Amino acid sequence: MRQQPTTTLTELASERIDSAFPERYSGPVRVVWWDDGGYLKEVIAEAAEEAGVEFRAADRFPLDLRQGAVEEEHQGETPQVWYIGEAKDDRDWFRDIKETGGEVTSSIEALTADLYDVDPWEIFDAERHEPAQREQAAEIILDRFSGLGVPRLDDLREEIITKGEGQLLDHLLRRGWPDIDRDRKTISKVIGQLQKNGIPVDEDDEPEDITNTVRRWAVARWLVATGVDADRFPSEMNLSEDGPGTFNPLQGLLRTRGSPEAAGIYLGESYWPEVIDVLESPWEYAECPVDSALDAALWEAWVEWFEEGDLRRCIEEAERRQETVQLYSEECAWVSLWEQAALLSQLQQYLNEWEQRPADIGPFEGYADVEEGSWRIDDQVLQLELTGTPETDLPRSHPAVDWLADQRQELTHERYRDYLEALGDQVRTTMQVEQPLANLDPAYRWWSERQDEFNEAGNVAILLIDALRFDLAQQLADRLESDHEVRREIRLSVLPSETKFGMAALTPGDAFRFRIGMEDEMLSVDRGGRSLGIKPNRVQALEERGWDVPDDPTSGWEHNQIAYYDKELDDVGEGEIGEIESHFRGYIDDLHDLIERKLEKHNWDRVYVVTDHGFVLFPQEPTMEALDSDDGEVEVKYRRVAGGSVEGKGEGILVEANTPGANYLDTNLRLLSDPRQHFSKQGYGSRRYYHGGLLPQECILSFLRIE
Numbered sequence: 001m002r003q004q005p006t007t008t009l010t011e012l013a014s015e016r017i018d019s020a021f022p023e024r025y026s027g028p029v030r031v032v033w034w035d036d037g038g039y040l041k042e043v044i045a046e047a048a049e050e051a052g053v054e055f056r057a058a059d060r061f062p063l064d065l066r067q068g069a070v071e072e073e074h075q076g077e078t079p080q081v082w083y084i085g086e087a088k089d090d091r092d093w094f095r096d097i098k099e100t101g102g103e104v105t106s107s108i109e110a111l112t113a114d115l116y117d118v119d120p121w122e123i124f125d126a127e128r129h130e131p132a133q134r135e136q137a138a139e140i141i142l143d144r145f146s147g148l149g150v151p152r153l154d155d156l157r158e159e160i161i162t163k164g165e166g167q168l169l170d171h172l173l174r175r176g177w178p179d180i181d182r183d184r185k186t187i188s189k190v191i192g193q194l195q196k197n198g199i200p201v202d203e204d205d206e207p208e209d210i211t212n213t214v215r216r217w218a219v220a221r222w223l224v225a226t227g228v229d230a231d232r233f234p235s236e237m238n239l240s241e242d243g244p245g246t247f248n249p250l251q252g253l254l255r256t257r258g259s260p261e262a263a264g265i266y267l268g269e270s271y272w273p274e275v276i277d278v279l280e281s282p283w284e285y286a287e288c289p290v291d292s293a294l295d296a297a298l299w300e301a302w303v304e305w306f307e308e309g310d311l312r313r314c315i316e317e318a319e320r321r322q323e324t325v326q327l328y329s330e331e332c333a334w335v336s337l338w339e340q341a342a343l344l345s346q347l348q349q350y351l352n353e354w355e356q357r358p359a360d361i362g363p364f365e366g367y368a369d370v371e372e373g374s375w376r377i378d379d380q381v382l383q384l385e386l387t388g389t390p391e392t393d394l395p396r397s398h399p400a401v402d403w404l405a406d407q408r409q410e411l412t413h414e415r416y417r418d419y420l421e422a423l424g425d426q427v428r429t430t431m432q433v434e435q436p437l438a439n440l441d442p443a444y445r446w447w448s449e450r451q452d453e454f455n456e457a458g459n460v461a462i463l464l465i466d467a468l469r470f471d472l473a474q475q476l477a478d479r480l481e482s483d484h485e486v487r488r489e490i491r492l493s494v495l496p497s498e499t500k501f502g503m504a505a506l507t508p509g510d511a512f513r514f515r516i517g518m519e520d521e522m523l524s525v526d527r528g529g530r531s532l533g534i535k536p537n538r539v540q541a542l543e544e545r546g547w548d549v550p551d552d553p554t555s556g557w558e559h560n561q562i563a564y565y566d567k568e569l570d571d572v573g574e575g576e577i578g579e580i581e582s583h584f585r586g587y588i589d590d591l592h593d594l595i596e597r598k599l600e601k602h603n604w605d606r607v608y609v610v611t612d613h614g615f616v617l618f619p620q621e622p623t624m625e626a627l628d629s630d631d632g633e634v635e636v637k638y639r640r641v642a643g644g645s646v647e648g649k650g651e652g653i654l655v656e657a658n659t660p661g662a663n664y665l666d667t668n669l670r671l672l673s674d675p676r677q678h679f680s681k682q683g684y685g686s687r688r689y690y691h692g693g694l695l696p697q698e699c700i701l702s703f704l705r706i707e
Contacts, residue, residue, distance in 0.1 A: 004152060005115050009108075009145050012115050013040070013047035017081055020102030021053075029101040030080045032094050036107040037126070038085025039138035043108075045083070053079040062086065062093060108138050116153045124160055125185070140164045158193060161186060168193050170253055172214045174262065177207040198238040218250045219271040219290045225251075226288035232275045250290060254327050263328040266290040268395050283317060289324045292395060295334065299400050302341060306407075311349040318342035333393035337400055340387040340408070347380040347411050351419060362436050363426040367696035368490045370474065377419060378617075378697060379471035381412050385581040385619055412619045417675070420616065420695070424673035427694055431653050437661025440492035443701060444505035444514045444664055446610065451508075457707075458605040459560045461598055462547075464506055465591070466499055466567035467691070468611035472588055473702035476609065479592050484599060484706050493613045493699040494525075495655055495662050495669060496640040496692045499570060501525050502612025504532035508545040517657075517666030523635050523642040535565065553594050557602070566591075573615055573689035580617065580689065595706055609704040615691040616675050616698060624687070626680035627651045627672075636679050639672045639692035646670045651677065653694055 007015075020031040031053075033044055041057060048055035058064050062084045082097070088105050097103070106114070113120040120126075124137040137160045144151045144159060151159075158168035165171050165179050168190060180186060190210060194201050199217050201210050220237050224230045225248045230239040254262060266289070273293040276282065282297035298321060305314050322338035329335070354374050357366055367374045391404045430436050454460050468476075477486045494505045494516065501516055504525040513528040525533050532538050539549045547563045550556030572583040591609075598604040629636040629650065634643035640652070644667060647654055652670035655662055671694040672678065678690070691698045 005150055007115060008150060009040075009111060009115060009141075010043050010046045010050065012111060013043055014050040016104050016106065016111075017044075017047055017051045017053065020104050021079060022101065028079065030082055030097050031102040031104060032082045032084065032097050034088040034103070034105040035083065035085050036087035036105075036110075037134060037138065039108040039135070039142070040106075040111065041083060041085060043111075043142070044081060048081040051081075053081055055081050055083065057083040058085065062091075065094075108141055112141055112156075115150075118153065123157065128183075128185070136163055154193065154196070157189070161189060161193075169197065169199075169214065169249055172211050173218055173250060173253055174257060176211045180207070182207055200236040200238065215265070215269075216271050218248075219266065221248050222250050222288050222290050223272065223275070223285065223294070226285045228275065228279070228285055228288075233272070254289070258328040260329050260332050263325070263332040263334060267292055267295055267325065267328070267332075267334050270296075270397075286317065286321050287324050289327055292398065295325075296397070296399050299398070303399070303403060306345060306348070311345045311352075314345035315342050315349070318345060333390045336387050336390035337394065337404070340384060340390055340404070343380060343384045343387060344407060344411060347377065347384060350374070350377045350380055351411070351415055354419060362430050362434070362439075363423055364430075364436050364440060364492075364696050364700055367423075368470065368700045368702075370488060370490075370702075373470075374419075374423070375470045375474065375696075375700075377416070378469070379474065381416050381619060382471065382581055382584065382617070384408065384412055386585060416619065417622070420675035420697075424675055424695055427673040427696070428653055431655075431694070435660045437492060437655075437659060440661060440700075441490065442494065442505075442511075442661065442664075443491040443502065443610075443612075443703075444494050445511040446491060446703065447506060447508055448511045450608075453606075454561065459603065460606050460608070461557070461562040461564065461604055462506075462608045462610060463591070463595075464503060464563060464565045465569065465609060465611045466503070466565070467570035467573055467613060467615055468609065468701075469614035469697060470700055470702045472569075472584060473609065473611070473704060475588050476592060477702075477704050479588075480595060480704075480706050483596075487705040489703050489705075491701045491703055492661065493701050494664065495694070495699065496523075496637065496642070496671060497613035497694075497699040498637070498692050499567070499612050500533045503535070503538060503565075506610055506612065507532055507538050507541045508547075509541070514664050515666055516664055518635070518643055521635060521643070523667065557598075570615075573617070576687070576689055599706065606705065606707040609706070611701050611703070613691050613699065614697045614701065615689055616693075616695055618675075618688045621686040621688060622676050625674070625677045627677055629679045637692055638678045638687075638690055639698070641670045641679060642667055644668060655694075 017031055017033070021029060035041070035044070045055045045057070056065060065082045065084070082094070094103070107120070107126070109120040109123045109126055112123045116123075123141075124134065126134050140159050140163075141156065143164070144156055155167060159166070161168055161180055162171040163179050165175065171179065180190065187207065187210075188203070191201050191203060191205065194210070194214065199214055201213050205213070217237055220233050220239055224233070224239050233239050250266070254266070270293040271291045276291065276293040276297055279285065279297065282294060282301055285294060286298055288294060302314060302317060318338045318341035322335055322342065325332060325334040325338060354377065389405065391398075391401045394401055477488055480486050494501045504527070505514065507527065509527040515527070516523065516525045518524070524531065527541075530537065530541060532541065542549050542563045547561045548556060548559040549563050549565070553564065569584065569587055571577075572580060577583065595607050595609070598607055629641050634641045634646055641650065647656060647668045650670050652672045655665065655669045655671060657665045657667055659665065671692070673694045675695060
């Protein structure tokens, strides 16, 4: 074989045509090109144009070219190439043309072989393949020559072997053998090509053996590139720095074609356990994203750190490993595995910190600290739920399969339930000896305290989001802070923390005129005598103060002061619709995008995000305790009772009328803080989602101002 040619198929065909014409001729002269298979028609037509001669192709039969030939001779037509898409075989037609002009017999395989100075069968052995396979090979040749430059011979042959599915090595690494023929000649070609790259395949290997050897070799290359000593591997792997095949073929392949299927091949299969199992510090090689034996060793070392309490290291290393395996796909089970490992470590750390909290920090104060508050526990549990159960998609041999589910159950169920119950006990104790509500800014004063801001801000939108729990508000604020100025403030929901009271508190009017009390044996809310317990009344109150209240986020926003209600979160929660956690994440994404559009595209100056209450969400259906309520003049709901007779008896925390911090109350309430208690008259059994009580998750709110 000569050196890499620079001439294209078309240029070579043009040379052949030019040399086939006689040196001297007068009048019309022709060259006949016989093309066995008929795949060169476009190439010969272009070559004839380059040679400066006309091109005529036979239609249904070679002798069709005779039609009009005599007339062309009389008219003195320019030289022509007659193209016949058939083999010449034993036919001696067009002898006169050959004698006065010239003749070329060359198929696409022969012309390509001449270009590379090899035998035609080294390009494609047409005699031993079906016509459809030959056509496919011809299309590959034409396609590769249609690009820039001339393909390398080995690259072209490998493309033909893989039937257009890429280079041989990449194909075996990515797909294995299915597209490659299994006859012995093809297998021998594959073996020869691979041996050129130093891959130790044997002459009598079967396709499955070849594929396995190629993948073991490639995985070994990546392990060595990450730092594993090449001498640990068999010498025939040719892994030394000065040996052949020292490149890392998997790296580029997985970065461009990573997928869950590829993860199953290279993280789901064990290739070098005999090398990896004796490594003293497997985490030195954690940036190598292949070989299940390595991932298992990393996991076992990580569990040791977790059980020893080295949680900061667990978080950092799990995040590093997650970043490494993300090259496959976000849907890869190993991505979720290491993401969940980091989240479990972080949750463990948050719970430990809460259990060791200073005794003088109250439950509301300790919950609402934006930087270090226990709200982060709720957020972490929610994030963990979103990562699902990655162990179900891992190979059964992975050590995480047996460990992960039990640890997740312990942290997100037992430990989280214990945290909620201890937090409820702390609320109850604090309410008995202190006045913690008096230390919190109440939501019912928010409007009057911000009225001047509304008047000065230009275009203002207030998003009244039902059930935007504290941690969800922090997620939203964190996302918005990269592009906008965000101010966060902490408020106490009006009690009980239910929608009609919380939303009523967020309507215009003087704070001192806001009241909640009993009316016709039902708890009601008003401001200055105006009933605000139903949305139409709240909308009317807003419109009377000059605020427009659109029904959807896309229309009715023409005015410069907008109040927009959205209750999707509460609807999903109350209905316990589908995967609640996924709904919540999706909602925060949508809310973020809405705010971005209003500020950046619709030129709003400022957006406020406020809410009426939070909620408690158990990761699974809890075992609830149903409480009997009083038979006196009280109104009973899931997490509270209200009325003048509740002060002396019954379960829950007594919040009396005019309690400091809740001096809008004209009646007494009993609110539950135990997360697993509810009043039996409501007819509910076990619920994951609920609110109305006095846990911080239910009544501590985060309001945002974005501009």
